[in-house]
Structures are given as C-alpha cells and as structure tokens.
Amino acid sequence: MTTPADQPLDDALRRADVGWLSRRLDARLCPPAVFGRLIRHEDPRLRYLGLVLLDERVTSGRTGDAAETAELARLLPMTLEGSPEALLVLARLHQRLGPYVPGSRRPSWRTAELPVRVRIAWLRAELTNEPTVIRQEPRGELLYQAVREATVTCAHRPAQLVDELVDSGDPVLRAEALRLAREGLHAGLLAPALVRGHVIRLLGTGDGDGDGGSVGADRGGVVAAALAALRERTPPEPTRPPSRQDLLTLARTGDPARIHQALTRLTEAHTGPAADRDPDLRDLIDVLLHHPKPGIRLHAHRASRALLDRGTYLHHTSILLADPQPDLVRTAIRTLTHTVWPPAIPAMTALVEHPHPTVRTTATEALITLGTRAVPALTHAASHTRPDKRPLYEHLLHHITTTDSA
Template sequence: LGAVLVRADLDRALAAARLGADPWRTAPAVLREVFGVPVEQREGVDEPACSGDELTEGVRSPEAPARLRDRCAASRGGAGDEALAGSRKLLAALVDAYPGAASDERGSLVDRMSALQPLDAPEWTISETRKAFSAEHSSRSVRAEDLDQPRSVVQRDRLLALLEAERPERRTAAAQTLRHWPEPQTGLAVLRAYLRGRTDVLPDPAVDLPARLAAYSGEGCGSRHADAESTAHDASPERVLAWLARLPGDELTGLAPTVVTWWEHGSPAVHEAARVVLHAVPADALAHLLAPRIEAGDLGLLELLSGSPLLRTPALDRAARRLRAQGHEDMADRLVLVDGPLRAPGSAYEDEAVLDAVRTSPRAPAAPAEQTSLSGLIRIARDGAPERIRRALTRIVELGTSASGGGVDPELICLMEELLRHPRTGVRLHAHRVSRTLFDRDTHARLTVFLLADPVPDVVRGAIRMLGRAAWEPALPDLVRLLGHPKPAVRTAARDALVDFGATAVPPLRRAA
C-alpha cells in the first residue's frame, strides 16, 4: 500500500518463511525480492573478492564474519568499505549463504546485506558508478589541440586559427565551439568563415551580431558592419543572403541597395534569395530608397514593392499611372497605396511645439522669468510640449541654484519621476541632467534607477555606468536583473558594473540565482 519497508517487516517475513514447507528456497527468495537481487545475478560474471563457498562455510561460527570481512578487505587492496565495485555480487553471495548459516548468525548476515543495500532504496551503487566513471576517464591525457578545454585567450586564439585549417571537420568543430562565445569579434570571425564558405556554421544568435558589433565599436549603427561583411570580395552572395534572411527588418534598410543589385544581376538562386530578403525590409523605407530610380523610369523595381501596403506619395502615384499608360495593368493593381498617416506616431508633441512657437509673437515682450513661481513652472513642465518643458526645467534650475540652503520641494521630485517616464527620449535625458544639478547624490542616484527600465538601450547603458561609478548599492537588484536583458550591450554593461561593485554584489547575485 505504499508503506516504507523497515527491518521489522523483513524479520517477520523471514520468520514466516522458516515455518513454510521449503524454508531453504523461501527465505532466499524473500531476501532477493527485498534487496533486488535476481536469481541470475551470479551467472556469467566474475567471482567476487570473497567467494560464496567461503561465505557459506564461514558464517557457521560467530567469529567467521569478522575474519571474512578482513579477508575480503585485504583481497581488495585494503579498502574496508564493502560498497565497492562488485557489491551486488557480494550481496548475492550473502543471500545464497543465508539458508546454511547458523541461526544466531543470520541476523548479522542481514545486517551486512542492509549495509550493502539499504531497505526500500534504489540500487546502492552510486559510489561504484562514480569510481568506474573516474577510472574510465582518468586515463585520458590532455592535449593542446583538444577543443573542449575551458574558455581562455589561448583557447580562443587556437580555435580562431583552426577556422583556417585544411581539414573541413576541424574548421566545423572550431566554429561549433566558437559560435556560442559572447565576444563580438569571435562571432565576427565565425561569420566570416561562413560567408567565405569555410564552414556551414553561423554565430549564435545571428540576429544579435550587428548590435554586438555596434556596441563593441562604440558606433550606433550595426548595419554598417553588416554591409561591410556583405560586400567583402570573398563573400558568397548566396551565403550573405542566407545570413541576412535571419536579421530583423530594421537592420536590413542600409543593406537594401546591395541586395537590390544582387536581385537584378544575380543568378536565379541569388535573385530569389534577394527577393525574400527585400520582402523583409520595411516597405516604405524600401520605396524611399528606390524612388530616384523609379522616377528615372526604372519601373521594374516596382515588382519589389508589389503586395505590401505603401504610404501614398506623389512619386508612387505617378509610377502607377505610367504603368497603366504602358499597359502593365496587372503590376499597377499589385501596388497597394494607402492614405496616411502623414505624420509618424508620436509627432503630436512636435506639432504642439511648432504651434506654440507660432503663437508666441516675437514683437511682444516676454514676461520676466522672475514672475513665474515654482509651482507654475512645475505645471508647465508637467503638461507642456517638449520645448516648453525644456525652458521650464532651465528656469527651475536657475531658481534652485539661487535659493541655496532651502529644502527640496517633494513636488519637484515627483515631477522628475514623471519626466523620466516621458515618451520623448530628449525630455527624459534633460530631466536626468537637471536632477543632478538640483538634488543630492542619493536622490539623483535613486532617480537614475528609473532609466534602467528605459526603452532605449543606450540610455540604459548610460544609467548603468553612472550607478556603477557611484557604487550606489540600492541599485544592485536592478543591475542583477539586467543580466537577462535582451540586448547584449546592456548585459555587458550590467556585468561590468557588478564587477566594479566587487564583493558587495555577491549577495544579490546569490539571491537571483
């Protein structure tokens, strides 16, 4: 019924077996069932260090088990632990010796069986398996050319050299090992080997490589690096297009001219692969790039834009009319032109700033800034357009520096917290700079933590560096969480900041683990 088997249960079962018709067979059968020893355990195996005959003869006297244990230990080279390799054989020999043992020695035999195999437990051979595994693998000699060594600069240089090896299997093995390494230049080496046809292994994940390269070089656009690799003289167009097909669409805009050239002049396979890649480019961005050539009369490029919704522009309207005039009704019908929006999302703030500037007459003298109270400036900064927010914050800084010695208004801190969540990146950064001027170190550091959740990775990296240089310990849990950020550059910055904290970062890391 699922109850745990204990020694008392075994003793009762053995006592019942002795009262049966054939105790010489029943008692060993009970022991085999309890200790998991099958009848065929001894067939076709080597004899244990102490044979069954010795056990059967030895258990007839009270002193025999101790002598037998010493003899078995000596025959194993002095190891006194009975749970060594071959414990299952020794257990089977003890079970076979049980029927012929003296009645006062049977209990000690069961004790020895329990020591070899605890009751109601899986096979007690973990140490034997570990020793056997260690013995099997300890004979391997470490060689300098082994690819499974721990990561190091020497190992990386060795693997990078193997990417140029003569044997393809060695190149593939090196690329498989390097593809998971986080260093951007390592991923770039694996990518170059793939593009040149040396291996069939891409860095993992390929989507993050342009961002890694941009972060490594300090430049803001990873597509320039991708374009340089794509147009290298020894790069195969088929492999370049296979790699580009794995990149996100916003990384492909800068590569579109090269891909269009391959689509026009490449082989049928290259033509089809280029079409797939260009289909992933944002349609409006591709239309903007192709507009000069379409205006010049290269209407065949409109095939790349067919089927995708396009923002209606005068150039596309003229191109559609020219197609119909030339009798290409089917191609003109495949152009999906939609009206608006004429402004990008989030442009309302820019419109408001322009209207505010128009409403302000340059002839009317501006009201003295000194007449605006702090509460009025806070209201303007909270509800105004980005340009008005900037002017209000500048005036708040002037008021704050002139009123030295006064306490900080809590409403001003609340305003900064709101502006650090503003949808415009420029407003968030300006508010952060103002907070450093107005507030003390701890308040500024606490406000900097808000930028750790910023949607712009570069802003997050800047906040990480500031908190790391300030060694502000309350930010440690947030920095630890950024180790799982989707952008590698942010993860690297968080890791470097935690290293700067030193031993102080260990408790949060342990709690996160």
C-alpha cells in the first residue's frame, strides 16, 4: 500500500528523476526496499544511483545488524550490466558485503569482456573474501595489481590472506604479504607474533634478490619497515578506544591503511542525521581530497557525504573535478549533475577540453542534461577560449537552445 509520504518517491521513480532522487535520498537512512527499487529499476541511471547510494551506506558503517546487512547483500545484482563505473561500484559492494551474499555468489566476471580496471576490482573482491583464490590464479599483472590495491582493513580474513600470499612462493606476492602484515600490525588486526613469524620466514628466502631487480630491493625495504613496526609495537594495545582527536591526528599523519581506518571510525562514530560541523574535520577531508593515493581521495569523498552538510559535500565533490584520475572526475561530474549544484557548472564546462576523451564525453553529456542552466557558463567560455576551441562551446549552446525551444 502506498502512503501519502511515499507518493513523491513513487512519482520520482516513475519519471526516472535522477536529480530529485539524488537530492532527497539519504543513503544513511534509506530502507533496504528503496535501494531495491533503485537497483532493479529499468533505467540504468537509477540502477547506478542505487548502487552508489548503497555503497555509501555500506562505507558509512550504518548497515545495522547482521540481518539487515544480509538483506542489503541480497540486493546485489548477479549480472554484469551497465557502465564500467557501475561495475566498479558493484565489485566494491561484493568485496565489502561478500560474507553476507547468499552462497558467496558473484557474477561471472571472468568470462565477461570487461575493462582491465574492472577485472582487477572483481579479482580484488574475490581474494579479499576468499584468499585461497590466490592458489589457482595465474601469476601476472592482473593478480599483482589486485593485491597491490588491497588493504588489510578490507580483507575479511586478513591473517589467511597474508598466509596465502606468503605461501605462494611468488616474490611480488610475498612483498605484498609483508606490506599487508605491516598494515595489519598497525591496525591491530594481526598479532605481532604472526607478523614476526612471517618476517623471519621470508628473511631466510632469496625471493627477487638473485637478479638484482627492483622486487628484491622493494622486498628488503618492506622487511625493514615490518621489523621497525614490530619494534614499535612492543607496548600493549591501549585499553581505551581512540578519541575523536586521536582519529583526526591519525588521519592527518598516518600511512594509507591508518588513514582509511581513521576515516571509517570517524564515520561509524557519527550518530546523525545532523551534519558534523567540526571545521577541523572539514579541513581534514579537504586536505585528504588532494592525497597522492586515489583510494584515500575516494574514501575522503565518501566520508564527506556521510558526515558533512550537503553544501560542503558538493564543494568537496567539485574538488574532484580537477583530480588526475579520470574515473574520479567522471564520478564527480555525475554527482554534481544529479544534484544540480550551480557553483560547479563553470568548472564542468571547462572539462569539455579535458585531455581524456571519456571525461570530455561525460562533461558534454552533463552540460546537455543541465540544459539552460549551463548557458551562462558556456557563453562565457566560448567568448574567452581560443578560436579553434570555440566551436565546442557554440555547438553545445546551439544544441541546448534548440532543444529547449522545441
């Protein structure tokens, strides 16, 4: 039965109003049924929005008890449909919700024709849920990149993941095992005795050292760092949980694993629904959006959505319009288009000259979607750009004005 409170949502879903839904739906408060209606909608834009909102819900740590988490996991599609961005979000959701997915099923990504970055994401989702996958996976750049991009805090079985990497006998994977062991030690997820055993075991091998290549040098550096971490770890773990100030300091000064952990804990500690007004938190996220690691920039952006007010979140989203990673730029464009945030329109207009073709295409589509709201920025850009670039803006202006008049 539809209640009066449901009617605006029903109407927005019926007309596939992505902008209205993006503005009104709060990922932290959405019931699973709303996620389901979005994810199963016939319009691919709404399916993508549903996945993005569900990802924000899971990232925020507000998945409720085990029963609600399992209910959210049952919403995950088992088919690979949509844009590469949608498939990346879906892979991330399978990575995070893997233990709750019925039968631990995943889409058949190995037989699908997917971009390399999407295949890497799906392989990472597999090995962080079931580390024994490493035993059968062919050694090569796909596996190496998936492991390099993994963090110990995202592994559901961190000790087993490190064990499998050590037992692989592969020098690249063993170097990554030491990195993850060190991260796990700092995060309190792995016991010092376990990490010490791996370090001692690998010190007795010559992986990667025989040819004088970079793998051996890298491994030596990681071993030294792991030994240093063991020395630093001699005091017992503190009995009290870290304070908010501890977490802010950790996010400012820690390595990527600690930053990720601090942001996650800050998000989990937020009781909401009111936005966090702490200027130190706002400034911290602003700084992290310029971090050299794209994973940290993405996690900081999600934390902004979960913790801060809408205007600050959209300002942070606009920062990503200048991100060096095309995928993050495209995500920012789509978010700012769906939410119709006027201050970002001039920066989005400039992206029609972006060096990456997919960014140019996404920016062009966004400006057409914005319609007459983009006309002032396009007119200004057309009058100030180089003559050889002016037709880009004039063509868009003509398309928007003729479509609007029609």
